Amino acid sequence: MAAPTTPAEIGGIGHSVQRKEDARLIEGQGNFLDDIDLPNTLHMAILRSPLAHARINGIDSSAATALDGVVAVVTGDLMDQHGLAWMPTLSGDTQAVLATDKVRYQGQEVAAVIATDPYIATDALELIEVDYEDLPPITTPQQSLEEGAALIRDEKEGQTDNLAYTWETGDKVATEEAFAQADQVVTLETHYPRSHPAPLETCGILADVNSVTGQATIYMTSQAPHAHRTLFAMVAGLPEQNIRIVSPDIGGGFGNKVPIYPGYVVATAASLLIGQPVKWVESRTENLISTGFARDYYMKGELAVTDEGRILGLRVNMLSDQGAFYSDAQPTQFRAGLFHVVTGSYDFPAAHIDCRGAFTNKAPGGVAYRCSFRITEASYLIERLVQNAAYEVGIDPAEMRLRNFIQPEQFPYETATGFVYDSGDYPTALRTALDEVGYEDLRREQAEARAEGRLIGIGIAHFTEAVGAGPSHTYDIAGLKMIDSAELRVHPTGKAILKLGVKTQGQGHETTFAQIVAEVLGIPANDIKVEHGDTDHTPYGLGTYASRSTPVGGAATAVVARKLADKAKKIAAHLLEAAEEDIELASGVLSVAGSPDRSVTIQDIALAAYTNLPEGMEYGLEDVTYYDPPNLTYPYGSYIVVVEVDPDTGVWQVQRMVALDDCGVRINPMIVEGQICGGLTEGFAMSAMQWITFDDDGNCIGANFMDYLVPTAWETPRFELLATEVPSPHHPIGAKGVGESATVGSPAAFVNAVIDALAHLGVRNIDMPVLPDRVWAAIDEAS
Amino acid sequence: MEITVTINGSDHASDVEPRTLLVDHIRRTVGLTGTHVGCDTTSCGACTVLMDGKPVKACTVLAAQADGAEVTTVEGLKTADGLHPIQSAFTDDHGLQCGFCTPGMMLVGASLISENPDPSEDDVRWAISGNLCRCTGYMNIVKAIQTAAARVAESSNGS
Missing domain, CATH: 3.10.20.30 (Beta-grasp domain)
Structure with missing residues (x-):
């Protein structure tokens, strides 16, 4: 790691500065959505469909309306009168806000009660009578695309089957030629199961629409407040200047808080119609059954390899389960997100991917759960395939990777699917991790253990992510280019306010973004207040997801700070009576080159900016930058997991987990490591326990934290972290983003470890989550 | 009632x-x-x-x-003497990210320390196993609770 260039009291890049966010959070003074209370607030509860597929013949809400304390019952018909029964999704589909014709998944929004008290609102739900007529539920995408399957989206003009989208990329002919040259074709068919981000705080809204002024102040658990304001303006027809979205402290997002959900629309409409604030906060069950599912891809990958273990090409065929509406949150051009990063860390010339998405009677969502749009699925597939290819070719899985890595001198490297990787040194990363774990010794121990009937497995994953969407030439969401912004003002006393278009959900932006400014200007990080989340008081931006805050918002922050540094040098030249080009700025001191005793501080400059300027210069020390990144950034890492599998029960235990991450320059190493530990835990969770399942009737089984298992401290492995640091050459401070790396990279490492323990038995796949009964069945089948 | x-x-x-x-x-x-x-x-x-x-x-x-x-x-952890040791340890050891689970984690940690002044890593992990965190992966929470225990022990030995 490069040493920090600023002293600790300034706290620039490379310092593990303690977080500014903590002071309020450790004293219970955070300001989360449900903590906000406005006078005369009404409370909303949503009636949800108990059935996965049924026609609605009628809704009788008279008893609910009559209940003392109930102010209104909102149905789809009422929303329809205002043109709001349906809303557009982020993927160009439409989604029902409140069902008018039929319900298409269990948990779908059917009606909403607005009452003076949340308990009364919930009571009233039970008094609403809905006349449902059962329709056959379709619970898998395979059933969905069968001939004669019931049409789920019968309301959609031109829709004659259950196909949601098709998408392909890569060079089919070149890929076929590569496969024709192969000595072997290694095939893996696996399901990346439906999962849910389940941040500990659920989603919610407090909508306060003033019917006299038309001002709509909307407090909302939003990862993307500016984009949401624009979408609210487009959907509800409200003038954008009258919409203020305030995203307060957020109790974790992980993608769950990117889309606009029906509850937000209903609460806002209700506030507009009633003229009082309306609050809706999801219950945990509502969260798990109706908002923000992720993954659910059935993937078939084929790798063309030579007998020497050289990869020649990759072919992927996928089918995704979209649920009833296609509402993936992803850039417009990419129907399966950035899945085409599936070529991974390897140098081979040809790849082809085709993908179909199918409607089913399940909740929509398609969020990128701690992942830059389907990159988790892609990384998982290639790392599982490469590991299996090593077994088939008969070489060590680490050696298989080393033989195929993109080499350091090949960067910038264009992949077979068109990404241009910015920088990396993959062999050093993997070798460092192998050394740390003691790989060769482990392979010996594994062989000895096998001789005793014990099953030890060593799983490797070397992932490459594509994050920080993105360049305006390629990336937009709902037409909005994926730029981001920073606005910086230094006050006369030398203290600064930095305003961001991105929005933290726990990542520590109030600290790390101040450190970027501290690095450039030398103003202590603790003298810089960071504001974000309030659309009236921050510059426009697309928000925080896809690991884009540091690559895009962090870049904007560095650039705006440099603009102020340029002005500071001009002012210093005036104060020191020197030439501007002779002024040097380091750690907050501006001095004349060669005469270090002739100097002023950045605080002197700040005062001068309002009191004593060269003639003709505009007063103030303030600027704004909108940053359009020239490329994505490409963090990577080498993860190694050691497990022991109990052959009698299929239970597997993680013995070691070594994680090397290279995310370029680390702004705050403590926060980076915290992000990695959290991400590794979610990767472990997906490999071991987390999944949202449904029965044949479309009942969601993972509807609470007793059925949807997320790891506790007891199951979570201990992690050993390592780092290398190859900066991004195009990012202003060389940073790449890290928030999602570990979730993206680690599932394959955990699963590969279990497969590796059983590989000598011929086992090549167990679908996630790798539950003990599945492991036991795989052993049983193999022997 | x-x-x-x-x-x-x-x-x-x-x-x-x-x-x-x-x-x-x-x-x-x-x-x-x-x-x-x-x-x-x-x-x-x-x-x-x-x-x-x-x-x-x-x-x-x-x-x-x-x-x-x-x-x-x-809100009752802090006293006239200042922050409870569990609060300062959570900051020092980066035991929180979004902060939503933090109040519950700190109260369980404070309760554990009052009963077990020198908890092992497993003691801590077991004690907080009824509290979920989605951000941290628990490592720094465990560390913070152990740090707080050590500081409490040190200050009571000193007094």
Whole structure:
């Protein structure tokens, strides 16, 4: 790691500065959505469909309306009168806000009660009578695309089957030629199961629409407040200047808080119609059954390899389960997100991917759960395939990777699917991790253990992510280019306010973004207040997801700070009576080159900016930058997991987990490591326990934290972290983003470890989550 | 029904519906919003408070059951002497990210330390296994609770 260039009291890049966010959070003074209370607030509860597929013949809400304390019952018909029964999704589909014709998944929004008290609102739900007529539920995408399957989206003009989208990329002919040259074709068919981000705080809204002024102040658990304001303006027809979205402290997002959900629309409409604030906060069950599912891809990958273990090409065929509406949150051009990063860390010339998405009677969502749009699925597939290819070719899985890595001198490297990787040194990363774990010794121990009937497995994953969407030439969401912004003002006393278009959900932006400014200007990080989340008081931006805050918002922050540094040098030249080009700025001191005793501080400059300027210069020390990144950034890492599998029960235990991450320059190493530990835990969770399942009737089984298992401290492995640091050459401070790396990279490492323990038995796949009964069945089948 | 609950040392007398949950009473009636709700089913521990010194999940305790009890919430950890050692340790060891689980984690940690002044890593992991965190991966939470225990032990040895 490069040493920090600023002293600790300034706290620039490379310092593990303690977080500014903590002071309020450790004293219970955070300001989360449900903590906000406005006078005369009404409370909303949503009636949800108990059935996965049924026609609605009628809704009788008279008893609910009559209940003392109930102010209104909102149905789809009422929303329809205002043109709001349906809303557009982020993927160009439409989604029902409140069902008018039929319900298409269990948990779908059917009606909403607005009452003076949340308990009364919930009571009233039970008094609403809905006349449902059962329709056959379709619970898998395979059933969905069968001939004669019931049409789920019968309301959609031109829709004659259950196909949601098709998408392909890569060079089919070149890929076929590569496969024709192969000595072997290694095939893996696996399901990346439906999962849910389940941040500990659920989603919610407090909508306060003033019917006299038309001002709509909307407090909302939003990862993307500016984009949401624009979408609210487009959907509800409200003038954008009258919409203020305030995203307060957020109790974790992980993608769950990117889309606009029906509850937000209903609460806002209700506030507009009633003229009082309306609050809706999801219950945990509502969260798990109706908002923000992720993954659910059935993937078939084929790798063309030579007998020497050289990869020649990759072919992927996928089918995704979209649920009833296609509402993936992803850039417009990419129907399966950035899945085409599936070529991974390897140098081979040809790849082809085709993908179909199918409607089913399940909740929509398609969020990128701690992942830059389907990159988790892609990384998982290639790392599982490469590991299996090593077994088939008969070489060590680490050696298989080393033989195929993109080499350091090949960067910038264009992949077979068109990404241009910015920088990396993959062999050093993997070798460092192998050394740390003691790989060769482990392979010996594994062989000895096998001789005793014990099953030890060593799983490797070397992932490459594509994050920080993105360049305006390629990336937009709902037409909005994926730029981001920073606005910086230094006050006369030398203290600064930095305003961001991105929005933290726990990542520590109030600290790390101040450190970027501290690095450039030398103003202590603790003298810089960071504001974000309030659309009236921050510059426009697309928000925080896809690991884009540091690559895009962090870049904007560095650039705006440099603009102020340029002005500071001009002012210093005036104060020191020197030439501007002779002024040097380091750690907050501006001095004349060669005469270090002739100097002023950045605080002197700040005062001068309002009191004593060269003639003709505009007063103030303030600027704004909108940053359009020239490329994505490409963090990577080498993860190694050691497990022991109990052959009698299929239970597997993680013995070691070594994680090397290279995310370029680390702004705050403590926060980076915290992000990695959290991400590794979610990767472990997906490999071991987390999944949202449904029965044949479309009942969601993972509807609470007793059925949807997320790891506790007891199951979570201990992690050993390592780092290398190859900066991004195009990012202003060389940073790449890290928030999602570990979730993206680690599932394959955990699963590969279990497969590796059983590989000598011929086992090549167990679908996630790798539950003990599945492991036991795989052993049983193999022997 | 009439109840009196002592919260962070102050008596709060109120007339509540019998079905009122303790967490709603603390948040809405008393107005202390540091206690959070994450699941409604006793699974996540975001609503953990201390009732007569023991951690309980306030989403499945009735306010009526707390009649006459002493309740400590996150707002009651700090004293005139300053932050509770568990609070400063959570900051020093980066034991929180989004901060939503943090009040519950700190109260469980404080309760553990009061009963077990020198908890092992497994002791801590077991003690907080009823509290979910989605951000940190727990490592720094475990570390923070052990740091706090060591600081408490050190200050009581010194005094």
